[in-house]
Amino acid sequence: MTAPDTLPYTRIAVIGSGTWGTALASVLARAGRDVVVWGRRVEVVDAIGQGTHPALEGIALPHGIKATASLETALDGAEAVLMVTPSQTLRDMAAQMRPHLGKAVPVALCAKGIERGTGLLLSEVVQQELPDHPVGAISGPTFARETALGYPTAATVAFPFTFDDRLNPNASPAARMAVTLGGPEFRPYVSDDLVGVEVGGAVKNVIAIACGMMSGAGFAENTRAALITRGMDEMKTLAEALGGRRETVTGLAGAGDLTLTCSSETSRNMKLGKQLGAGIARGECFDGLPVVVEGETNAVSVCDLAARVGVSMPICETVNAILHHGADLKQGFRDLWSAPIEGEPRTLEIMLAQPAS
Numbered sequence: 001m002t003a004p005d006t007l008p009y010t011r012i013a014v015i016g017s018g019t020w021g022t023a024l025a026s027v028l029a030r031a032g033r034d035v036v037v038w039g040r041r042v043e044v045v046d047a048i049g050q051g052t053h054p055a056l057e058g059i060a061l062p063h064g065i066k067a068t069a070s071l072e073t074a075l076d077g078a079e080a081v082l083m084v085t086p087s088q089t090l091r092d093m094a095a096q097m098r099p100h101l102g103k104a105v106p107v108a109l110c111a112k113g114i115e116r117g118t119g120l121l122l123s124e125v126v127q128q129e130l131p132d133h134p135v136g137a138i139s140g141p142t143f144a145r146e147t148a149l150g151y152p153t154a155a156t157v158a159f160p161f162t163f164d165d166r167l168n169p170n171a172s173p174a175a176r177m178a179v180t181l182g183g184p185e186f187r188p189y190v191s192d193d194l195v196g197v198e199v200g201g202a203v204k205n206v207i208a209i210a211c212g213m214m215s216g217a218g219f220a221e222n223t224r225a226a227l228i229t230r231g232m233d234e235m236k237t238l239a240e241a242l243g244g245r246r247e248t249v250t251g252l253a254g255a256g257d258l259t260l261t262c263s264s265e266t267s268r269n270m271k272l273g274k275q276l277g278a279g280i281a282r283g284e285c286f287d288g289l290p291v292v293v294e295g296e297t298n299a300v301s302v303c304d305l306a307a308r309v310g311v312s313m314p315i316c317e318t319v320n321a322i323l324h325h326g327a328d329l330k331q332g333f334r335d336l337w338s339a340p341i342e343g344e345p346r347t348l349e350i351m352l353a354q355p356a357s
């Protein structure tokens with residue numbers, strides 16, 4: 001149990017007025033925090049100010065959430081910040097936030113991904129732009145709509161622990177952020193393994209696309225379970241290669257989120273994969289509407305990063321090849337299943353040729 005002396009942050013800025021930013025603002029408002037959401041679209045900002053969100057139909061937001069299109073207003077007096085715009089926008093958003101942020105205000109990243117081009121974890125990207133601020137992440141199995149509705153939800157809050165945090169973990173940014181968010185409907189867990197948490201969030205979206213693809217292509221539950229389990233192995237291996245811990249990947253931000261997104265068409269990543277697997281052209285997926293599908297861009301960045309650190313991620317590489325290099329979807333799955341037989345776990349170093357079929 002967190003000791004009662006852990007002080008919550010009282011005034012929080014949520015940067016991003018999409019469904020997840022708004023759901024997190026609802027969590028904070030229910031916990032009694034003073035919360036201001038920043039959004040770039042004025043009609044969405046107005047709707048939130050009136051207690052609704054256009055993409056959260058039928059949900060009345062808790063009272064007291066303020067919204068603004070001014071970054072300066074949102075950040076004025078903020079004791080903590082949640083960044084909830086899509087992964088590839090974080091560098092630019094962090095740079096825009098810099099002049100308006102109070103001294104050493106902690107910043108928690110709620111997007112999931114790896115920066116394209118640099119292969120940096122999102123925390124590394126934001127830390128470059130905001131070198132004087134603690135940077136962490138909030139991640140887990142958390143569909144926005146369910147969280148906004150107040151259904152019981154759990155997530156991991158991770159910040160690297162400084163020397164002082166180790167002496168007094170209850171006063172660490174991770175503990176304070178967890179206490180800030182916590183309530184009867186939202187249960188945070190605290191971690192100091194930011195790398196493990198971020199790798200889980202970035203990789204699970206790519207694996208969810210794979211699960212959607214297999215389902216759209218007509219395969220079923222055996223295949224899904226295999227992809228989830230072997231996908232988790234890819235996460236663990238990448239996390240470890242980057243200095244994270246394998247056991248973090250068995251937590252909410254890894255196994256938890258994989259289970260959620262690989263099993264439900266509420267997931268946009270799963271849904272994109274399913275449409276592609278059923279032969280729908282990319283431009284016609286989601287009826288042609290622009291939808292944030294993090295795994296699509298992050299298939300590239302995850303594979304680039306894995307190649308850089310010498311880790312093999314066959315499922316992610318297959319998804320990347322299908323999405324971005326014109327590989328045939330069914331052949332991609334056949335190739336995965338007929339690759340040389342390996343040990344489980346990978347540390348059992350064995351590799352056997354698959355008998356020819």
Ligand SMILES: NC(=O)C1=CN([C@@H]2O[C@H](COP(=O)(O)OP(=O)(O)OC[C@H]3O[C@@H](n4cnc5c(N)ncnc54)[C@H](O)[C@@H]3O)[C@@H](O)[C@H]2O)C=CC1
Pocket residue numbers: 016017018019020021039040041055084085086087089093110111112113142143144145291292294
């Ligand atoms: N929706 C969900 O259930 C969850 C989403 N996430 C993550 O949260 C992040 C945001 O996702 P959602 O809120 O679902 O997306 P969304 O599509 O509902 O909202 C995205 C928001 O970002 C804004 N935006 C887009 N491009 C921008 C730019 N260049 N600069 C500034 N703002 C920009 C949009 O105007 C919109 O307000 C993603 O990384 C997603 O993986 C994490 C957990 C749950």
Ligand SMILES: O=C(CO)COP(=O)(O)O
Pocket residue numbers: 112140141142143144205208257260261266267268269270292293294
């Ligand atoms: O990250 C999510 C739930 O934890 C949301 O998943 P999608 O982005 O696939 O909808």
